[in-house]
Amino acid sequence: MMDKDNVDIGRNVKIIGFLKCELLSSVSAVFEAIFKGSKEGQQMIMEGLANIILVTYSLARRLGIEFSHIDKKVQEKARLHILEEHYLEKWYGDLSSLYRYLKGHGE
Numbered sequence: 615m616m617d618k619d620n621v622d623i624g625r626n627v628k629i630i631g632f633l634k635c636e637l638l639s640s641v642s643a644v645f646e647a648i649f650k651g652s653k654e655g656q657q658m659i660m661e662g663l664a665n666i667i668l669v670t671y672s673l674a675r676r677l678g679i680e681f682s683h684i685d686k687k688v689q690e691k692a693r694l695h696i697l698e699e700h701y702l703e704k705w706y707g708d709l710s711s712l713y714r715y716l717k718g719h720g721e
Contacts, residue, residue: 618721626676630676630677633669633672633673633676634673636665636669637666637669637670637673640662640663640665640669641666642664643658643661643662643665644658644659644662644666647659653712671684671685680721681689683686685716688712688716689713689717690715692706692709692712692713692716693713695709696709696710696713
């Protein structure tokens with residue numbers, strides 16, 4: 615008879631594999647939607663990006679990482695790239711916008 619810990623470990627390994635496949639599938643869907651470029655493509659892009667975020671948080675959780683730690687790490691990376699004048703920041707100000715959003719969203 616298998617004990618509960620082995621079942622949980624096995625199930626966790628299986629779901630991590632599933633989430634990795636979901637992540638790749640979502641990235642592929644976003645690339646395909648960008649290629650199509652129509653109004654329908656815009657909806658597909660949003661669906662794919664939302665799924666990438668959802669899967670990323672789920673994968674982190676399965677790997678023992680709290681959602682708040684992911685948020686904090688994204689904030690730290692955005693802040694670092696702002697200081698390093700990353701092209702996204704230099705040309706568009708995207709990282710400052712994201713940083714402000716995350717700061718306000720997390721409070």
